[in-house]
Amino acid sequence: MARTARTTEYTPDASINRIVEGTRIEGEIQCESNIRIDGVFVGTLRTAGRLVIGPKGSVQGQVNCEDCELEGRLEGDITVTKLLSLKAKSRLEGDVAYGQLSVEPGAEVVGTCRLVTPNTSSAAKANTKAPATSSTKSSSGPAPMKATA
Numbered sequence: 001m002a003r004t005a006r007t008t009e010y011t012p013d014a015s016i017n018r019i020v021e022g023t024r025i026e027g028e029i030q031c032e033s034n035i036r037i038d039g040v041f042v043g044t045l046r047t048a049g050r051l052v053i054g055p056k057g058s059v060q061g062q063v064n065c066e067d068c069e070l071e072g073r074l075e076g077d078i079t080v081t082k083l084l085s086l087k088a089k090s091r092l093e094g095d096v097a098y099g100q101l102s103v104e105p106g107a108e109v110v111g112t113c114r115l116v117t118p119n120t121s122s123a124a125k126a127n128t129k130a131p132a133t134s135s136t137k138s139s140s141g142p143a144p145m146k147a148t149a
Helices: 119-128
Strands: 016-019 024-031 036-037 038-047 049-053 058-065 069-070 073-075 078-086 091-092 096-103 108-110 113-115
Touching: 016 024, 036 038, 038 049, 049 058, 058 069
Parallel strands: 016 036, 024 038, 036 049, 038 058, 049 069, 058 073, 058 078, 069 078, 073 091, 078 096, 091 108, 096 113
Antiparallel strands: none
């Protein structure tokens, strides 16, 4: 019986990287495909695909992705070029930049949220320091937001 050669073509939707519950990883992750985190990740995460943080998943650090669905916890700064979806029991603490935002009732956000368009994201990369607009700052920080129905 003759064997035929198989070729595997890479497509970002065909593969999902996973950090399963009970696993803790520290460091840097860079990937072209999707990633799902049900365990704990501490560090810098960059993906050209979709990031899903499951209900028991936790991420601490810097995140940059195309799409993000948050069901668990994220502490740190996140930039989502397309859709950021915050599920009912999610909690996000940090600076948030997004292309589109979906928030279910019960989701919690503590920090600064800003809409990023293709023009503003390239301008943000060019400017490393934003000019100060006010000399007074609140010492207590931003007030938490909680989505309600």
